[in-house]
Amino acid sequence: MIGAFIVGLALMARPPVALSAAPAHLVLEGSARAAVRVTNSGTKPVDVVVSRAGFALNRRGRPLIAPSIGVRSAARWLTFRPDRFELAPRASISLAVASKLPRRPEPGDHDALVLLSTRPLRNARVVVRLRMGVLVVVRAPGKVVRELELRGLHVARRGRRRALELVVANRGNVTESLARARAVVSHARSRRRVATLVATSRELRPRTIGILEFRFRGLSRGRMTARIVIPAEGGRSVLRRTYRIRL
Numbered sequence: 001m002i003g004a005f006i007v008g009l010a011l012m013a014r015p016p017v018a019l020s021a022a023p024a025h026l027v028l029e030g031s032a033r034a035a036v037r038v039t040n041s042g043t044k045p046v047d048v049v050v051s052r053a054g055f056a057l058n059r060r061g062r063p064l065i066a067p068s069i070g071v072r073s074a075a076r077w078l079t080f081r082p083d084r085f086e087l088a089p090r091a092s093i094s095l096a097v098a099s100k101l102p103r104r105p106e107p108g109d110h111d112a113l114v115l116l117s118t119r120p121l122r123n124a125r126v127v128v129r130l131r132m133g134v135l136v137v138v139r140a141p142g143k144v145v146r147e148l149e150l151r152g153l154h155v156a157r158r159g160r161r162r163a164l165e166l167v168v169a170n171r172g173n174v175t176e177s178l179a180r181a182r183a184v185v186s187h188a189r190s191r192r193r194v195a196t197l198v199a200t201s202r203e204l205r206p207r208t209i210g211i212l213e214f215r216f217r218g219l220s221r222g223r224m225t226a227r228i229v230i231p232a233e234g235g236r237s238v239l240r241r242t243y244r245i246r247l
Contacts, residue, residue, distance in 0.1 A: 017118055017130055018042040019087075026097060026136045033098040036134055038116060040087035046130075047119045050083045050095065055113045055135060059211045061202035065113060065133065072206055074110035074138040077101060099138045107142025108173025109206055111135060137175065146236045147171040148204075153226060153243040156213075162247065164197065164214040164226060170204040178202050181230045183214045188223040188244065195220075221247050 018041040026034050040046055054066030054073045066073065081096045097114055113133040151167040164183055170176050179201040185194045197214035204210045224247050230239040 016042050016044040017046050019046070019048070019116060019118060019130055019132060021095075021116060021132065021134050024134055026134060028097075028099045028136065028138045030139065030141055031098075031100050032138075033096060036095040036097055036114070037092055038087070038095050039090075039092040041090060043089050045086060045088045047086050048084065049117045049119060050080050050085075051115045051117065052078050052080075053113045053115055053133070055111045055133075057203065057205055057208065057210065059209060060213070061200075061210060063133075063135075065115075072106070072108075072110050073112055074099065074136060075112035077110070077138055078112055078114065078136060080114060097134070097136060099136070101138070101140055105140040106173070107140050108144065109137050109139055109175045111137045111175075111205065139174075144174055145172040146174060146176070146234075148176055148230070148236065148239055150228060150230075150239055150241045151209075153228065153245065155216075155245055155247060162216045164216060164245070166199075166212040166214070166228060167209060168204060168212055168230075169209045170206055173206045175206060176204045176236065177233050178204055178210075178212060178230060179233065181212055181214075181228070184227040184229070185216070185220075185245075185247075186225050186227070187220075188225050191225075194218060194224065216247070 020039050022037045052075045054075050056064045056066040058064055077099045079098050085093055114136055116132050118130045149169040149171055151169055153164060153166045156163045156165050181199040183197040195218050199212040199214050224245050225242055226245050227242045232238045
């Protein structure tokens with residue numbers, strides 16, 4: 001009796017549709033193929049339609065479905081099988097994703113999304129729609145260019161909160177991982193250190209511009225210097241630059 005009650009509670013806690021994909025991030029070297037495991041851990045069967053779309057990050061690193069397919073998009077290079085399937089509760093399926101390079105592709109990283117969209121089955125009492133994306137990066141052969149440029153730094157004020165916002169440009173042809181970036185803030189005259197700030201890690205796609213945010217929680221004010229250090233990553237050298245700011 002108790003066991004049946006616990007099972008009933010577990011079923012009530014499970015949503016009607018809960019779709020997951022593993023891995024959620026694929027890297028294909030040139031023309032290649034990989035498999036994605038799609039699972040419905042919900043309580044209702046679902047009909048899943050597979051499509052493709054462009055991918056982008058906004059300046060603060062938030063992922064977006066791109067409305068258009070740009071020059072660095074791999075969406076047109078992707079195929080998948082099956083393109084539509086039904087998944088019973090707790091069932092899984094293997095989705096084959098393949099890339100085929102065009103003639104003379106631009107070297108470096110090109111990305112796209114494989115979108116999984118659910119549709120209610122006929123005569124279904126529960127209507128649930130869900131859409132999720134699998135990020136696919138296709139690396140075209142050729143010379144790898146790694147070139148990050150540290151641009152302006154300014155102080156952003158949001159009520160009582162302050163943050164340093166650094167504009168970074170990726171002028172290369174591969175995605176850059178910006179991790180453990182730090183800003184050492186010191187008084188401009190005395191050079192006494194005020195704080196060491198660490199930015200949230202993010203990625204920066206090729207030929208795009210992004211913002212690194214360093215949140216400042218101190219009470220210090222006045223003229224300061226901020227020494228930015230972005231550690232080496234994947235063969236890229238350490239980046240350093242010092243700015244003058246007013247807190």
